[in-house]
Amino acid sequence: MDDSRKYLPSLLMALFAATLPHVPILPPWVxxxxxxxWGYILFCVSRSRPLPGRPARIGLAVAGILGLLVTYHTRIDxxxxxxxxxxxxxxxxxxVSTHRDRMVTLFLAYFIVxxxxxENDSLFMILYMFASVLVTTxxxxxxxxxxxxxxxxxxxGAVIMGQALPVMLVLFFLFPRMDGSLVGITxxxxxxxxxxxxxxxxxxxxxxxxxxxxxxxEFEDDIPGFRDQYWRGxxxxxxxxxxxxxQRRPSALGTPPDGTGETTGYRVILEPHxxxxxxxxxxxxxxxxxxxxxxxxxxxxxxxxxxxxxxNAVSRLRGHTGSTPFPGSDFISLxxxxxxxxxDLAARFLELRPEPEQIAEAILDYFRAQDFIYTLxxxxxxxxxxxxxxxxxxxxxxxxxxxxxxxxxxAAGIPARVVGGYLxxxxxxxxxxxxxxxxxxxxxxxxxxxxxxxxxxxxxxxxAPGRADGGLEGALSPEEFSGLTQRYLRPFSSFFSQVRFxxxxxxxQWEAWFSGYSYEQQREILDRIGIGYTRRGxxxxxxxxxxxxxxxxxxxxxxxxxxxxxKKADTVKRFYLVFLEKLARxxxxxxxxxxxxxxxxxxARRRPDLEDPIQxxxxxxxxxxxxxxxxxxxxxxxxxxxxxxxPQRKPS
Numbered sequence: 001m002d003d004s005r006k007y008l009p010s011l012l013m014a015l016f017a018a019t020l021p022h023v024p025i026l027p028p029w030v031x032x033x034x035x036x037x038w039g040y041i042l043f044c045v046s047r048s049r050p051l052p053g054r055p056a057r058i059g060l061a062v063a064g065i066l067g068l069l070v071t072y073h074t075r076i077d078x079x080x081x082x083x084x085x086x087x088x089x090x091x092x093x094x095x096v097s098t099h100r101d102r103m104v105t106l107f108l109a110y111f112i113v114x115x116x117x118x119e120n121d122s123l124f125m126i127l128y129m130f131a132s133v134l135v136t137t138x139x140x141x142x143x144x145x146x147x148x149x150x151x152x153x154x155x156x157g158a159v160i161m162g163q164a165l166p167v168m169l170v171l172f173f174l175f176p177r178m179d180g181s182l183v184g185i186t187x188x189x190x191x192x193x194x195x196x197x198x199x200x201x202x203x204x205x206x207x208x209x210x211x212x213x214x215x216x217x218e219f220e221d222d223i224p225g226f227r228d229q230y231w232r233g234x235x236x237x238x239x240x241x242x243x244x245x246x247q248r249r250p251s252a253l254g255t256p257p258d259g260t261g262e263t264t265g266y267r268v269i270l271e272p273h274x275x276x277x278x279x280x281x282x283x284x285x286x287x288x289x290x291x292x293x294x295x296x297x298x299x300x301x302x303x304x305x306x307x308x309x310x311x312n313a314v315s316r317l318r319g320h321t322g323s324t325p326f327p328g329s330d331f332i333s334l335x336x337x338x339x340x341x342x343x344d345l346a347a348r349f350l351e352l353r354p355e356p357e358q359i360a361e362a363i364l365d366y367f368r369a370q371d372f373i374y375t376l377x378x379x380x381x382x383x384x385x386x387x388x389x390x391x392x393x394x395x396x397x398x399x400x401x402x403x404x405x406x407x408x409x410x411a412a413g414i415p416a417r418v419v420g421g422y423l424x425x426x427x428x429x430x431x432x433x434x435x436x437x438x439x440x441x442x443x444x445x446x447x448x449x450x451x452x453x454x455x456x457x458x459x460x461x462x463x464a465p466g467r468a469d470g471g472l473e474g475a476l477s478p479e480e481f482s483g484l485t486q487r488y489l490r491p492f493s494s495f496f497s498q499v500r501f502x503x504x505x506x507x508x509q510w511e512a513w514f515s516g517y518s519y520e521q522q523r524e525i526l527d528r529i530g531i532g533y534t535r536r537g538x539x540x541x542x543x544x545x546x547x548x549x550x551x552x553x554x555x556x557x558x559x560x561x562x563x564x565x566x567k568k569a570d571t572v573k574r575f576y577l578v579f580l581e582k583l584a585r586x587x588x589x590x591x592x593x594x595x596x597x598x599x600x601x602x603x604a605r606r607r608p609d610l611e612d613p614i615q616x617x618x619x620x621x622x623x624x625x626x627x628x629x630x631x632x633x634x635x636x637x638x639x640x641x642x643x644x645x646x647p648q649r650k651p652s
Contacts, residue, residue: 018112037090078118123510200243210438217434220265233421235296250294261318281315320455331415339386346411356449367462374464401459402443415448430505586647
């Protein structure tokens, strides 16, 4: 193996460690591209085969760029940027013949590591980034000092990272933050929340196996009861016969709701979902900062939620909005045809009970009396989905019941809409906050009447009342969980829940400190100590403070790090004493006043079988102690020779 190719396995290790956390967001072909190219490089290294030449490398680069253009077209976001770096990292190791090429490859690995913050800044991502930087730094040490062992490379890399830690902390607190994106690159537009602008059969039930966190909530007082934990996100108004769609242009809320009902204040920590809607407890009093509250009591952020969003809100715990004007014909409109049996059923309800609340109760009684089943696996509906659900299958999940209920109310001439959001959550005992996961996604209905305005009706509870008390496990039969992870881990569910809650509480504290350190907080801290860059002369003071800190750090480096000769002499002496101790245990002690060379001759005479290692260790020791510049490799050879020296073995 030539001198340049011996570094390839280490370089690939650094690139692999840097790219690994990006696998979930990379296109499948980019993952395969990296695996095939890196695998071929390792094959060539192991079989001493030549790597592709310049024409082949150019062809691979062109193919990779074309693949990215086909995948992303003109879209420029974090996923496209990371994919470009991954494609480059798969090709660059083919060209490492010079030291400059190897250094460029390592800098590419550093770039890939830092892009992890574009997608995730959680505690676990930060810890992994530190581990990845350690690997890359160890490889950097290796390509610049190849004579040492891998353990020494990692040790030196850890020392370098430790030296950089104070500078990192200073920059974290004092480096001017921008109120927005620093690089101008946004995340992809693909949402990770369970909701979109359309609600159709299966759109909510498909989330039950997704236990990822949607948001967390900290309450100012006690956490409300489960039946009050309706988290509103989207309201669906237009029905096309099969699916419900959001209202395109809802009006902003002109006046707050009336003052009835108990209020509760809370803080939501919303995970990024690439869309604008925020989730609020029914019914919010006002819009959170940088958002708008609409007449349907949904809130839209001014910008898409690409990073963890924190906002405070106050809501009233009640089942209705209070008296509001007639909402308009959009809330009673239905397609001109379709689902005739459901329309006839609504007409019969209207004849018997003309009031909106009475009709709603009649529909709920119908659900209770007709043996409806709450299930994740309803049969597929035909051309009349509401009729098929109400009169044929009578099986469905929350979106089926909410959709059918709203359809019947509209068919009876009563304004109704479907609301999508979340119901309930898990209380973390280690932090006393609520964790709402995607599997808590829920859909319910709202009906309008002149006295109450919009009031909530959850038809799911008529069929599965345990849904509002025990969550999914209280509403679904055990067979429904046949494909879920919790079925197989049920014997260990208590243990895993405690571990998960503990890790989540730790992660929550980290995000409050790290991710929550914003531009406003930094400005407040700097203003408090008198060097804020918004004050008069603050920029000069901030620059002066930075210079002083850098000078102190550099002085500390000079004091504690630039003393290698004294440290090395002590280390050399310590290893030589180990060598003498090993010979003494073998019955060859050194007499007082005997020099190293004379003792080596005496020891070699008494143990001719050890003459070569004794002479080697002695000559290396003399060179280290008395030579002006022995070189680092001499010390490592001396150290390794002493460690491997074993006079206790029997002579051959």
